[in-house]
Amino acid sequence: MSTVSRVFVLKRSRFAFAFQLFVFISLTGLLYSLLPWFLWLISLLSMLIAWFQLLKQPQLKHFEYLDDQFCSFSFSDELEEVQQRKIRKMIDHQCYIVICFYESQCRPCVIWWDQLSILQWKKLKKWVKLV
DSSP: OOTGGGEEEOOOOHHHHHHHHHHHHHHHHHHHHHSOHHHHHHHHHHHHHHHHHHHHSOOEEEEEEEETTEEEEEESOTTSOOEEEEEEEEEEOSSEEEEEESSTTSOOEEEEGGGSOHHHHHHHHHHHHHO
16 A cells, blocks of 8 residues: 555544434334334433443544554544554445454544545545454
8 A cells, every 4th residue: 555545534524423412312213113202212312321321432543554454543532542452444435434443442433424524435445354
């Protein structure tokens, strides 16, 4: 890979937010028809708390392919330094790509199609096929 294609700078995904909102509204409607109002209210509050906790987690902002499945990752949390991780596998789900790591304490990263330019998205999909 050339040096230019090794670097991926990500922006915040609007599609991921819209997808999460759609799932949240769908679950809320389904639970409204299945549960009594007080249990529905409790489940609504629980889902809201869980969703806000999910939104507060550090987001992947930048990653770069180094060599032999090693990459450097930078997250939106400024307290964390750039991390170097070894990729176990990359899974392409068409709209998003999941990056799994060998370290069990590291959560998998999800990269949505709208976080990259079209050219970078194609390069990433090509790289997924190679890994």
